[in-house]
Amino acid sequence: MTVDQEVGRPRRRKEDARLLTGRTQWTDNLSRPGTLHVMFLRSPMAHARIARIDVSGARGLPGVVAAFSGQDFREEQGSLPCAWPRSGDTVIPEHPPMAVSEVRYVGEAVACVVATDRYRAADALEAIEVDYEQLPAVLDMNEALSESAAKVHETGNRAFTYRTTSGDLEAAFRDAPVVIDRTFVQQRLIPSAMEPRAVLCETDGDTFTMWTSTQIPHILRTMLALVTGVAEHKLRVVAPDVGGGFGSKLQVTAEEVLCLLLARRLGRPVKWTESRSEGNLTVHHGRDQIQHLRLAADSDGRIRGLQVELLADMGAYLVLLTPAVPLLGAQMFNAIYKMDAYEFACTGVFTTKMPTDAYRGAGRPEATFGIERMMDELAAELGLDPLEVRRRNWIRHDEFPFTTISGLTYDSGNYEAATDRAMALFGYDKLRAEQNDRRDRGDPVQLGIGVSTYTEMCGLGPSRWFGSENAGAGGWEHGSVRVLPTGKVEVVTGSSPHGQGHVTAWSQIVADALGVPFEDVTVLHGDTAISPKGLDTYGSRSLTIGGIAVLKACDKVKDKARRLAAHVLECSPDDLEFEAGAFKVRGTESQTTIQELALAAFAAHDLPDGVEARLDSDATFDPDNFSFPHGTHLCAVEVDTETGMVKIRSYVAVDDVGKVVNPLIVDGQLHGGIAQGVAQALFEEAVYDADGNLLTTTMADYLLPSAADLPDFALDRTESPATSNPLGVKGVGEAGTIAATPAVVNAIVDALRPYGINDVRMPCTPERVWRALQDRTLEGARR
Amino acid sequence: MPRITVTVDGIQYEQDVEPRLLLVHLLRERLGKTGTPVGCDTSNCGACTVLLDGKSAKSCSVLAVQADGCDVVTIEGLGANGSLHPMQQAFHEEHALQCGYCTPGMVMAAIDLLRQDPDPSEETIRQGLEGNLCRCTGYCNIVRAVRRGAQEMGQAVSRP
Amino acid sequence: MIPAQFDYVRPASLAEACQELGSDEDAKVLAGGQSLLPFLRLRLAYPSKLVDIGRLADLRGVHDRGDHVHIGAMTTHDEVMRSPVVREGCPLLALTAAQVADPAIRHRGTFGGSLAHADPAGDLPAAVLALDGVFVAASASGEREIPAAEFFVDYLESSLRQGEILAGVRIPKLGAGWGFHYEKFHRTAQAWAIVGVAAAVRRSNGSIAEARIALTNMGPTPVRARAVETALQGVELGDQVRQACVEAAADTSPPADLHAQPDYRRHLAKVLTDRAVRAAAGAP
Incomplete structure (x- = not known):
């Protein structure tokens, strides 16, 4: 029997059946007998002291079981955790899940109602009385750092300052023929997973089960135990179907802690489901940096040095990874380029806004945007093609493995190949010709071409590295594989999917490794009672770490099976070869299949010494390096100079994500990633007013693109296998988002450069583009 | 409390409802039709799209009392005898879903789109799905799936 | 989010509906509900009663x-x-x-x-x-x-x-010779118009004989661009149209919001009116 190679096949997903037919297990679909519904009253003030709070008005209302304020949880609620204070000077303020005496952002929970249904709970919220004494809002990062600024916390508004330098920066800038100095703004974003968060928690009086819309059931379980004192072994966390995350569900939330406390206090199952407008206020936000970059170069475009100064808005508190997110840029601003000196500095700033944390790419999109914008600026300064200036600086394919100025070792890549392929697909030269033609004609619709040659460090990550950078945990992943008595295979993974297709991809890996049919593999996940070990899904880590852990577990199963096969076939294990799911005695017809061995192991009637019953094993994988996907994205935009409207004309992405397990899934990740990157460039921004009120609380105000607002994306791939894992795979979940934003903005600036414009702040709304064009003419600015 | 009669996926229900009860909450919390999810509170996301008397409607923006006497088809009422509706099948084939939260609404909107235009262009599909947001797919494969679904459904009709 | 409580009536006739509304100043008409329901869900409105006229x-x-x-x-x-x-x-x-x-x-x-x-x-x-x-x-x-x-x-x-x-x-009805266009300018397909221009134009021998223009979101109410209507009379299709549209924002008081400031809306009104008029007139 020969089995087709599964890895590399565009397998349709096993996950789809229930999702397509509505037989889903979203947390809000779940209920336990007697479930009560929780709703939170949230602060309407950005910064205030709670002078008086009275929940008694809610208590007598129909259907209301209980009402509490923060005061009622004071003793037991603990402080929400920050797990990665990477900079040694990080100040972590107390962060009560429900505010007790002071609120620091609009949306912070101050009280809650528990009722028989959500309609009654919503009514009762209006009967709670709160008197606030207003304190000054702190909204602007630069102002927040001034001596006279009002303080978000008593300790001040500086969360940390982190600095790292390599090479002689002063020498690099001294007498440099070209110095580019720019300030870019990464606007604040709302991740906007389609499924709003929900939590259901029940207790039998001794143990607790929490179903929650999370990316991190394992981390959450440990953190909940640490925060609340509920013993970890008495707590089971389940992530049922989870409707997208993009980092926003990589969090230990106030609502999760409070639902656990409410279940404990009331002895009843409690459920909370957020509304979208509540979520826009209180799901952690993303990005929000001011980036000051200086780049020194020789007159031929060779980079001498790069200096990065960031202000990163933490919001009001440090939640799970808040201070670590901007610092993921520390190794990334230098990107694919060689240089003599590099400095990265970042100051985290407290403001009276929703805390920020991971959003698709987390620190790396910001860095990639900064450097890719700078490369275009350098090209413009020198009158070079933006791809040419990149070629003069990037790591050549024959230079891998390459240790970068910031200290990472890139294992593999081929920037030349991806770029050549992208240029051909895009029709680069033809579009440049059209661009010149439109410029010459003074066409009111100008064409711009944007380039982004990105890489990223992903597959987070090696535990030793996390340890050296002061993270609260490592970056391993766990998998286990059980060949059942009937020969079917049950896989358990510590990764916790929410749309990525782990079940399908892991099935492909296992089918190849054990030589069993794809259909015979099932994958379990997302429940700490089923999958006891794991570090969950984020940072494009699932396949490169979790998938490899499963592969390693398969290897152990095969080792065990080999010993059993040798016993059954009465030969030495060394005489056996494994092929297509069977062990064969070399040079004979004698063989036994993995399914037969599974039955024999189950029966255990005749096991050799040292072989335990059941054909199963587990493994933990901890990579010794990150993975470094890369690619070249090219974007053509048409800019209507009369209205400022930007339309994407075409978009080509050629990505190198190493070996591909399932090309359908990889393309899907890229499509979605690019869409989110484009959306940052053109549409999305969380806007606070001068009093610290969020203005973009609904999807009517926070604009997400629909199908009508985006083009098709043309994809292709090159392949440089990763050397840090046996499959040669690299992460892909964040790549599209990281690449796309600078590609689009570079295209817009490219269209407008003849007008003397060298930046447009994101999102590049029609109004911003139009304002940039005011008092400028095409002719007047042409060189 | 008004009493309403509503047919959902072929089954007739009589329910006493508060006037303010949203149709989507009737479906989800009274009738156990949790296949239709809620994604927003301003009718922007379209996750809750159902067919109401044969036409797409956002069930979060319809009161249950407004659906009195009406016929509702949800994602759970598509397909027959355990097989997928051609549009569901097309979404599967084209990998037009990732997390799947928008999928019920997207499939219902796509079916409604074909009611008006059985052979839509890419542009028509993109415009026709403007009321349904997806955060995972970038829509590329959704557009392909709707084209494929249209072809499949066209063939299904033209077969003798 | 969840609407606050209200009563509900579904009158059998228009007269009955008028009576229901007349007797309760906090009652509101429920038509299709597509604007009202989001208002209710966000608790931006607290009607005492909804009078459902959707089935009349x-x-x-x-x-x-x-x-x-x-x-x-x-x-x-x-x-x-x-x-x-x-x-x-x-x-x-x-x-x-x-x-x-x-x-x-x-x-x-x-x-x-x-x-x-x-x-x-x-x-x-x-x-x-x-x-x-x-x-x-x-x-x-x-x-x-x-x-x-x-x-x-x-x-x-x-x-x-x-x-x-x-x-x-x-x-x-406007009769023969008229052309029409609605030019909607918005950031995403779902978003409200930043500015919209509704144009009806009657052509005669390559010129504009008559035009009616109204603007969306250029003030607290929709507004007629009377100055442009006058200026367009007799204008030949071509560059003159643009000149005639420069007063499109006259006498408007456009709002400032998340998506645009008033000066930008005024500018858009001119550009979009020109485009709407050309499109209505069937001119490139």
């Missing part, structure tokens, strides 16, 4: 009445955009209705509901204003006609009185 058959449908088209208030946007009578007698409304929200909302949202909501960012108010529609308001004391120019009073405020219900709108 008399209020639904499009009728050719010779010199005008009568559109019943409960006719849905989808029905308006597909109606052969509308496409023939007042095509601007079909073009505009097709740009309201999205298909699912157009199935439920009504022509009359959208007008009575009087949102200056809505698309249909400007189109009806450009066509000099006549609003028919019903009440216990009978019917009252309100010219479009007097119907829109302020932001979310029409001239309907307590106890009055918008029963329908009469749209005068």
Whole structure:
């Protein structure tokens, strides 16, 4: 029997059946007998002291079981955790899940109602009385750092300052023929997973089960135990179907802690489901940096040095990874380029806004945007093609493995190949010709071409590295594989999917490794009672770490099976070869299949010494390096100079994500990633007013693109296998988002450069583009 | 409390409802039709799209009392005898879903789109799905799936 | 989010509905509910009672009445955009209705509901204003006609009185030689118009004989661009059109919001009016 190679096949997903037919297990679909519904009253003030709070008005209302304020949880609620204070000077303020005496952002929970249904709970919220004494809002990062600024916390508004330098920066800038100095703004974003968060928690009086819309059931379980004192072994966390995350569900939330406390206090199952407008206020936000970059170069475009100064808005508190997110840029601003000196500095700033944390790419999109914008600026300064200036600086394919100025070792890549392929697909030269033609004609619709040659460090990550950078945990992943008595295979993974297709991809890996049919593999996940070990899904880590852990577990199963096969076939294990799911005695017809061995192991009637019953094993994988996907994205935009409207004309992405397990899934990740990157460039921004009120609380105000607002994306791939894992795979979940934003903005600036414009702040709304064009003419600015 | 009669996926229900009860909450919390999810509170996301008397409607923006006497088809009422509706099948084939939260609404909107235009262009599909947001797919494969679904459904009709 | 409690009635006749509304000043009309439901869910409105007129058959449908088209208030946007009578007698409304929200909302949202909501960012108010529609308001004391120019009073405020219900709108037919266009400028397909321009243009021998222009979201109500209408008379199709449109924002007081400041809206009004007029006139 020969089995087709599964890895590399565009397998349709096993996950789809229930999702397509509505037989889903979203947390809000779940209920336990007697479930009560929780709703939170949230602060309407950005910064205030709670002078008086009275929940008694809610208590007598129909259907209301209980009402509490923060005061009622004071003793037991603990402080929400920050797990990665990477900079040694990080100040972590107390962060009560429900505010007790002071609120620091609009949306912070101050009280809650528990009722028989959500309609009654919503009514009762209006009967709670709160008197606030207003304190000054702190909204602007630069102002927040001034001596006279009002303080978000008593300790001040500086969360940390982190600095790292390599090479002689002063020498690099001294007498440099070209110095580019720019300030870019990464606007604040709302991740906007389609499924709003929900939590259901029940207790039998001794143990607790929490179903929650999370990316991190394992981390959450440990953190909940640490925060609340509920013993970890008495707590089971389940992530049922989870409707997208993009980092926003990589969090230990106030609502999760409070639902656990409410279940404990009331002895009843409690459920909370957020509304979208509540979520826009209180799901952690993303990005929000001011980036000051200086780049020194020789007159031929060779980079001498790069200096990065960031202000990163933490919001009001440090939640799970808040201070670590901007610092993921520390190794990334230098990107694919060689240089003599590099400095990265970042100051985290407290403001009276929703805390920020991971959003698709987390620190790396910001860095990639900064450097890719700078490369275009350098090209413009020198009158070079933006791809040419990149070629003069990037790591050549024959230079891998390459240790970068910031200290990472890139294992593999081929920037030349991806770029050549992208240029051909895009029709680069033809579009440049059209661009010149439109410029010459003074066409009111100008064409711009944007380039982004990105890489990223992903597959987070090696535990030793996390340890050296002061993270609260490592970056391993766990998998286990059980060949059942009937020969079917049950896989358990510590990764916790929410749309990525782990079940399908892991099935492909296992089918190849054990030589069993794809259909015979099932994958379990997302429940700490089923999958006891794991570090969950984020940072494009699932396949490169979790998938490899499963592969390693398969290897152990095969080792065990080999010993059993040798016993059954009465030969030495060394005489056996494994092929297509069977062990064969070399040079004979004698063989036994993995399914037969599974039955024999189950029966255990005749096991050799040292072989335990059941054909199963587990493994933990901890990579010794990150993975470094890369690619070249090219974007053509048409800019209507009369209205400022930007339309994407075409978009080509050629990505190198190493070996591909399932090309359908990889393309899907890229499509979605690019869409989110484009959306940052053109549409999305969380806007606070001068009093610290969020203005973009609904999807009517926070604009997400629909199908009508985006083009098709043309994809292709090159392949440089990763050397840090046996499959040669690299992460892909964040790549599209990281690449796309600078590609689009570079295209817009490219269209407008003849007008003397060298930046447009994101999102590049029609109004911003139009304002940039005011008092400028095409002719007047042409060189 | 008004009493309403509503047919959902072929089954007739009589329910006493508060006037303010949203149709989507009737479906989800009274009738156990949790296949239709809620994604927003301003009718922007379209996750809750159902067919109401044969036409797409956002069930979060319809009161249950407004659906009195009406016929509702949800994602759970598509397909027959355990097989997928051609549009569901097309979404599967084209990998037009990732997390799947928008999928019920997207499939219902796509079916409604074909009611008006059985052979839509890419542009028509993109415009026709403007009321349904997806955060995972970038829509590329959704557009392909709707084209494929249209072809499949066209063939299904033209077969003798 | 969850609406606050309210009573609900579904009157069997228009007269009964008027009575219900007349007797309770906090009662509100429920038409298709596509604007009202989000308001209720966000608890931006607390009506005591909803008077559901969505099923009053008399209020639904499009009728050719010779010199005008009568559109019943409960006719849905989808029905308006597909109606052969509308496409023939007042095509601007079909073009505009097709740009309201999205298909699912157009199935439920009504022509009359959208007008009575009087949102200056809505698309249909400007189109009806450009066509000099006549609003028919019903009440216990009978019917009252309100010219479009007097119907829109302020932001979310029409001239309907307590106890009055918008029963329908009469749209005068413009006759031969007219062309139409609705130019909607918005950041995403779902977003409200930053500015919209409804244009009806009559051509004669390569020139514009007559034009009617109304603007969306250029003030608390939809506004007619009278100065442009005057300036366009007799203008040849070509660069002169643009010149005639420079006064498009005259006498407007556009709002400042998340998506645009007033000066940008004024600028857009000029550019988009030019585009709308050319498109309506069938000129490139």
